[in-house]
Amino acid sequence: MEHQPILLKEVVDALAIKPEGIYVDCTFGRGGHSQAILKQLTTGRLIVLDQDHQAIEAAYRLQKTSNQVIVVQTNFKHLKSVLKELNIQEVDGILMDLGVSSPQFDDPSRGFSYRFDAELDMRMDQTQSLSAKEVVNSYKFENLVRIFRLYGEEAYAKQIARKIEAYRQQKSIETTLELVSIIKSALPSAVLSKKGHPAKQVFQALRIEVNAELEVLESTLEDAIHCLKADGRLAVITFHSLEDRKVKQAFMAHSKVHIPAHLPLIDLPQAAYSLLNSKAIIPNENEIEENSRARSAKLRVLRKN
Numbered sequence: 001m002e003h004q005p006i007l008l009k010e011v012v013d014a015l016a017i018k019p020e021g022i023y024v025d026c027t028f029g030r031g032g033h034s035q036a037i038l039k040q041l042t043t044g045r046l047i048v049l050d051q052d053h054q055a056i057e058a059a060y061r062l063q064k065t066s067n068q069v070i071v072v073q074t075n076f077k078h079l080k081s082v083l084k085e086l087n088i089q090e091v092d093g094i095l096m097d098l099g100v101s102s103p104q105f106d107d108p109s110r111g112f113s114y115r116f117d118a119e120l121d122m123r124m125d126q127t128q129s130l131s132a133k134e135v136v137n138s139y140k141f142e143n144l145v146r147i148f149r150l151y152g153e154e155a156y157a158k159q160i161a162r163k164i165e166a167y168r169q170q171k172s173i174e175t176t177l178e179l180v181s182i183i184k185s186a187l188p189s190a191v192l193s194k195k196g197h198p199a200k201q202v203f204q205a206l207r208i209e210v211n212a213e214l215e216v217l218e219s220t221l222e223d224a225i226h227c228l229k230a231d232g233r234l235a236v237i238t239f240h241s242l243e244d245r246k247v248k249q250a251f252m253a254h255s256k257v258h259i260p261a262h263l264p265l266i267d268l269p270q271a272a273y274s275l276l277n278s279k280a281i282i283p284n285e286n287e288i289e290e291n292s293r294a295r296s297a298k299l300r301v302l303r304k305n
């Protein structure tokens with residue numbers, strides 16, 4: 001499947017791109033959002049980050065077409081230090097698209113998908129040591145239950161963890177379809193007959209654990225918020241409730257004024273940030289029809305006042 005950037009028009013509109021502005025795409029992926037931002041720049045700059053080597057190869061191809069593009073191969077948790085190295089204090093807009101790009105899912109060798117038989121991997125940064133194979137073969141029962149429940153919201157976390165524990169006493173779990181078979185063996189027939197893949201939540205949980213996605217998101221949100229200029233925008237696209245909850249909580253915390261009880265209710269201070277939308281922006285039916293992976297996407301945008 002050709003990679004399709006999610007909520008493309010909505011992202012560009014939300015960022016309110018200034019032709020001379022400085023923008024950061026924290027998750028270049030295959031560059032759909034970056035290309036749209038770049039088209040609106042005249043003297044501005046676009047800084048693109050990604051830890052995935054295939055994404056960076058695509059980013060370098062874009063860089064060859066424009067001297068306004070700066071490419072940095074790194075996890076977006078290093079956003080602050082990247083800007084410091086470039087001698088940039090504040091930026092006009094930041095985009096974080098938290099989805100795994102279609103080429104990553106569709107490349108069997110990356111081990112993200114339960115649809116292909118491949119070595120269990122799921123590393124965004126392929127230079128790191130921790131992989132999904134290490135998690136399922138070395139984590140204790142209690143830790144497996146914890147991540148399946150916390151990161152996958154999997155109702156049958158205990159049963160699946162028990163099956164994994166029993167299986168790996170005979171041999172190590174090496175491949176994605178091997179794990180899928182173990183998951184299926186732990187689930188009742190009523191669950192297996194439901195719509196949707198039975199391994200989806202466990203695979204999500206493993207991906208989040210391997211890449212420390214929620215911890216990284218939390219710290220990077222704070223850094224990104226504090227890197228905005230006045231009228232700067234931070235746009236974040238999430239794909240599951242755990243991510244969306246963290247983004248919503250962070251944005252709400254920064255867009256509220258905390259007023260001590262003794263202050264009179266006159267001349268109240270204004271919040272330093274404001275929400276551009278009270279509710280998350282979601283894809284329309286046409287986009288979902290063209291790209292089923294857009295179905296769970298939510299866009300939230302914070303503006304610095």
